[in-house]
Amino acid sequence: MVVTTDTEARERVLEAADRLFYAKSAHAVGMDELRAEAGVSLKKLYQLFDGKDALVEEVLRRREEAITAATMKYVLRAVTPQEQVLAVFDWMADSSGTTDFRGCAFINSYAELGPSSDRVTAVVRHQKSGVRGAIAAMVTGMGKPEWVADSIFLLFEGAMTNTAITVSSEPARQAQKAARFLLEST
Template sequence: MDSAVAREQALDAAERLFYGRGIQAVGMDDIRGASGVSLKRLYQLFPAKEQLVVAYLERRDIRWRQRLADHVDGHEGDPGNPARRILAVFDWLGLWFCEPDFRGCAWINSYGELGATSESVGTQVRAHKRAFKDYLAGLVSEAGLPADLAEQVYLLAEGAMVTAAVERSPEPAVRAGRAARTLVEACGGPSAID
């Protein structure tokens, strides 16, 4: 088996298992069984489980942020009204929360399991959260709204992710979206969204 193919198969299995069951509940033998990659090859690709976890988070980060950006870009709506793009983030969160395999934020979950003991996992989690916050700051800037609004929108989105996982409901995206709309309107006036 080609190394690139084996790596992708191992990462596919790791993503399903780590996200679905938790990192500490899944051993390398579980990854081997789910991926079809031999244990020897698996350890050649990822000499330590921590390296597999970091690779899983890195790949998921790229995919997650791309899905979000694609959704927001598809909701351009009125080009003269870029504030709508901020609210599209919460629409996308609501769709994500409805997915049958939704188990909360993979980075928050990973940090909860390993953040205190794995600097590389903690670094990857912080990088993902920083990139998400930067993305939101870009949307706020495009809308011509005050820069500090980005932090507030970020906290609303993060809170919605945690709450949705606990409640097992998409409703937190709706509530956070309403709060974001109120903030956007307060910063840019009623015409910011209308």
């Protein structure tokens, strides 16, 4: 028998849930499908998590950390502050290349569950204010006015959804161009 600690099982469940929820939306993924994908018994699944709602919430929180880390890799690779700000659009353009890109998981969750789950709404708000704050920190660090940061944030958000809908990295590139213009002309 393959030894599997609870920690490992937890991780497998969270990874599978993140992938499936994002790809199909949470309500379209049954606990049994998730159990099969994670290679875990239904009993253990309910031992590890307090039901589906709690699992959705934890998946979103985990994804928030993962996305922050992923974008930071792009940001820190850049040299100048301006290139750092624009690097988040490189991340987006690269991410959209994967066939299973479905836009912003937080907006998607808000659309699906927002009205029925305050917990999910809270995580979504947290993520959005985090992204907005991160951009603001970079931009104001460059001496640019705060409204430039907010504008770049909105370009980012619009590009996320439309990159998914149009199945193309063009919105990401377009948003990057607009952000560059805003940074250079202020």
